[in-house]
Amino acid sequence: MRVELTDAQWLSEHAEVSIEELAELSGLSPELLRELVEYGALVPINAQVPTNAETAQWSFTADCVVAVRSVGRLREDFDLDANALSVALMLIERIHGLEAQLKALRSQFPALRVKR
């Protein structure tokens, strides 16, 4: 079997994606993504630019791809509408933040075992 080497791309807060790219990566329509932005669940990098939601050239940090993809799964698997999805997205982000904090705290907790 041919084994080829592939370079991995980062989905970090440093990379940017457009609303069209985010739609392609997440399987959600640009219209639904615009709704999520309007509900405040999805925050574009250039959110402060006052503009019409229909035509805004928003971009997003690439790390939101992951959360938006799980929103896509939730929509598919639970039949949720944009309003329910935006609540779910906000809660998912909060849980991710809390899990990261918990992990950081746990790693500072001494795990020393004294041999007897």
Added chain:
Amino acid sequence: MKYKDYYEILGVPRDATSDAIKKAYRKLAHQYHPDVSKDPKGEEKFKDVSEAYKTLRNPEARAAYDKLGSHRPGEDFQPPPEWGQQFGDGQFSFEDIDLSDLFAGLGGGGHGGRARGGKFPIPGQDYEVTAPISIEDAYRGTELDLNLSVPEYDGLGHVRRVPLAFKARIPKGVTDGERLRLPGKGGKGLNGGPNGSLYLTIALQPHPLYRAAGHDLYLDLPLTPWEAALGANVEVPTLGGSVRLKVPPGTNTGQKLRLAKRGLPKRREGEGDLFAIVQIVVPTSPTEREKALLKELADASHFNPRASFPTGDGK
């Protein structure tokens, strides 16, 4: 092909109404959906539940499934020969596919019905995989061997399971939970549609010495009471080799001594820090001489570590 009892998986009778099937599915989805559930086996269970529901919710796929008759779960069985016709030519083999793949062409099954042959471009499926890597690999960067088994469709909607093996270059600087995307490494697109992507989630494996928090590392530093009280110069292992660390006199348990830039490298530039967390350790079976010296210290010292406690008998 292995038989799966979709009705049993959803816990409904074979004559259940579509409403009852939907209700049963939703209840199980709440319980096992990987984005909602904390059950470590949830993802596996949800796959079955979702596969069962995607077939049974579609009347056409459900009727086709019912035609297969009832078998024991896991039993090997051959679909009736006319199924081969439906899926193309007579050469078609059922050996190397999953039951769900069979219904994908009818708008059911596990893959969203995208296998129905047509001339419009269909993008390939995305896959998500957890990549367990060691802290050493995150420090240096690594090449990860990935072996997957994925369904592959041809232009006529035929499907077969194919092994997929490749190496992914994991750059140095990844942290726990980091997401990486391998474009074009998901399912193959059809009729000129783009290939899907493979999403990797980095899972740093537990390390005997270090615990990672982002790019920072934490290490327990055991010290004797006299090293902590008098100060010491101790050797500390780091990912880049051992370094000497100066422990100042009067160091206490829980204090963090920072070794700047000795953590994990960051993506663009710079490194996290390594924190040595002081743990004062006493000998559990001291020698007679040690005991005598500690006794002498006890008699001579007026140090009270519990000065902040209320005095008296607690009344």
